[in-house]
Amino acid sequence: MVTIKDIAKVAGVSHTTVSRALNGNPLIKKETRDKIEKIAAELNYIPNFNAKSLVMKKSYTIGLFFSSIDQGTSASFLVDVIKGINHALDENYSLTVHGIDSIKHLDSISPQRFDGILVMSQSDADNEFIYHVKRAGIPLVVLNRHLEDPGIMNVVSDDKGGVREAIDYAIAQGHRRLAMIEGRAGFKSSTERKQGFLDSLLAHSLASSSDYFAAGDYSIESGHQMMNRLLALPVPPTLVFCANDDMAIGAMNACYATGVAIPGHVSLIGFDDIVFAKYTNPALTTIRRPIADISELGTEKLIELMQDPQIPPEQSLVKTTLMIRQTVAKLEV
Amino acid sequence: MVTIKDIAKVAGVSHTTVSRALNGNPLIKKETRDKIEKIAAELNYIPNFNAKSLVMKKSYTIGLFFSSIDQGTSASFLVDVIKGINHALDENYSLTVHGIDSIKHLDSISPQRFDGILVMSQSDADNEFIYHVKRAGIPLVVLNRHLEDPGIMNVVSDDKGGVREAIDYAIAQGHRRLAMIEGRAGFKSSTERKQGFLDSLLAHSLASSSDYFAAGDYSIESGHQMMNRLLALPVPPTLVFCANDDMAIGAMNACYATGVAIPGHVSLIGFDDIVFAKYTNPALTTIRRPIADISELGTEKLIELMQDPQIPPEQSLVKTTLMIRQTVAKLEV
């Protein structure tokens, strides 16, 4: 491995000069700098990031933490997140991926190891981790889950508003008996989406029976089961809002199995707009959550924060989009 | 930040002794070791990995490289891979994720940066990268794509065998006119899967018309288009094998759109067994590719290789499983 000392020897200068030249220090004569840069290129010099890190007390890595990698993290999700981040991230930072639930010692999460941390949070249970990071003084951005704490940089999608818009649309299409299959208990997203649903009902003065709220857990399987339960009600709903697309797919499947027509018999709205939403039969009407955008924006915020830790934290809301496809019927009122 | 020197001062020994004690060096008296360990714990000592890396010439990171993060990497895929790796990986290694297509300077991929590299390869185009890594002397395992080079550790699924088994099954069910929607040109997996298909036909002395081979590219969209083309043939096939599930879903969609019954009118077999395969209507018969297993096995191999670079490279084949569901009709011959 070639080091700055090797370059120094060839160039006939001290390694200090080489270091300065290569780092754009203005004290170096242009002539000298050019010569050194040329030699460095010829010798195929690669800076040793460990040495750099040691003296600069920077790690050149930023950590991406999911609530859990093993479970609950839906597939398309992870890709979008990594995509979004890699887009915004400078080349000499590297991105490491972790599951919060598999961290054994919180102590190992230190400023020395991470220049910045992105938390793709899906549950309240992440708070312990989040506050550890904050206490440790590591620049931090929490994505995806709304935090109450105004002291933490937070980027989320406007789930409540998105659902509100979708249900408004459903009501405008003539639906009056609306049910919901809820997300996993304890996840902030579950309550946000439910709130949007309730808000819309309230605004239109529609009653809601507790029978119409089924407890899913974001899994395809739970969507299937809960849909069966809703269909079996004495007065079944005309529209079911599923708190994510996975459950909507499970729900559609339950309908096929029992010969219930979509949207003829019952209408369906999902949430997320996963890749497959477009290709279900009929194509799923759903709320697009801009995960890649959230991640990209979050990464930009993190970079700002790393450059100047004094920046006041803020909450950014990223807008969702209602993707109108074919699973909501227009009813004659 | 507390360092070994701080510990040394408190314990009244030299920092070297502390280093040795903390690293399980047998030269240290048990009594001394215990004392040092206790103090380290009390002082909340966190080893500085950069300093360690610098002197040990190890980076404590292993790199996971995808052909591309932006495109072509199917979603479920990425999760399974990371899941598999995190399972097998020691806690003080960290995993960084990259897209091969977004590397600007191959030079930055050096032994100094990576203790080991896993390549989740999907295309021949990765070869340049792979050989760079090999030349650089970084322990390397290539996953997912079969390599000809016996000098490189390689873990792949037995795609050809898996397809062969599936088509044998289809033929046993009475199918005689079998078509295939192929994967993306240039991907090894495409040719492997086609070969399995052809092998089975040959073994059963079935003719294959070139009309029956449609050129897909692994996208849902291409599955849709190619299925339409196959259905429009004067003598359409009774069964279509799609080289992945995404295309099978596109194909199903095309059938719905044109009122073609599955499996009544045409049968379908996919490949991958993605999460949604089970929930299509009807449920998709497909070949399960054990991505998580491949990744886990690959990681284990990589760890072995990192410990002893002399280990002779080998090819590991991981078996696929035929998931028989509802998209293949039994025909009366």
Add this chain to the structure above:
DNA sequence: AATTAGAATGAAATCGTTAAAACAAATTTC
């Protein structure tokens, strides 16, 4: 010619760790 300011470079210290070599004390060997 002597003085001096400023530009350009170099020497040496530093970051936190491991490791080779040196040393001291305790134990064994003859």
Add this chain to the structure above:
DNA sequence: GAAATTTGTTTTAACGATTTCATTCTAATT
């Protein structure tokens, strides 16, 4: 009981970079 060995520890030197402080060189000013 002196020499040789073992055991436990310290001293010193790396690793490859940045940075502080000192020094040299150049050119302008007196």
